[in-house]
Amino acid sequence: MNETSQLDKVFHFIIKRMIKTGRSPFYTEIAKDLAVSVEDGRKILHDLVKIPGGGVTLLPHTDYIASFPPFSNLPTQYFVSVAGQQKWYAQ
Numbered sequence: 528m529n530e531t532s533q534l535d536k537v538f539h540f541i542i543k544r545m546i547k548t549g550r551s552p553f554y555t556e557i558a559k560d561l562a563v564s565v566e567d568g569r570k571i572l573h574d575l576v577k578i579p580g581g582g583v584t585l586l587p588h589t590d591y592i593a594s595f596p597p598f599s600n601l602p603t604q605y606f607v608s609v610a611g612q613q614k615w616y617a618q
Contacts, residue, residue, distance in 0.1 A: 533561065533571060534571070534574060534575055534578070536560075536561065537557055537561070537571055537572070537575055538575065540552070540557060540560050540561075541557070541575075541592070541595055542595065544556070545595060545598050545600075545615070546615075548614075549614030549615050550600060551591075551592035551595055551598075551600045552592075553590075553591070554568045554569040554571075554572045554590050555568060556568075557571060557572055558571075569590055572585075572590065572592075573585075573590075581596075582594065582595075582596040582618070583595050583596070594618050596618060597617055597618060598615055598616065598617065598618070599616040599617060599618045600616075601616065602616055603616045603617065603618065605617035605618070
């Protein structure tokens with residue numbers, strides 16, 4: 528799988544997980560979804576973060592997703608509700 532299609536797959540996996548659960552996956556879950564080693568899952572996540580203008584950020588000095596546009600993995604003053612259910616925050 529080339530790097531671009533792999534990053535596309537990771538992006539899609541993360542956004543689907545955030546929509547479904549209201550939280551971002553850990554890099555270990557990314558690795559499992561891609562059927563790669565845990566370390567490769569971590570590296571792929573960091574490659575996604577490095578995309579200029581992508582807006583994906585990690586918590587400082589960690590491998591945890593802080594924000595994944597348009598969502599925030601951290602509580603913010605911007606609540607997102609769907610059908611009366613609030614499990615998301617916006618950036």
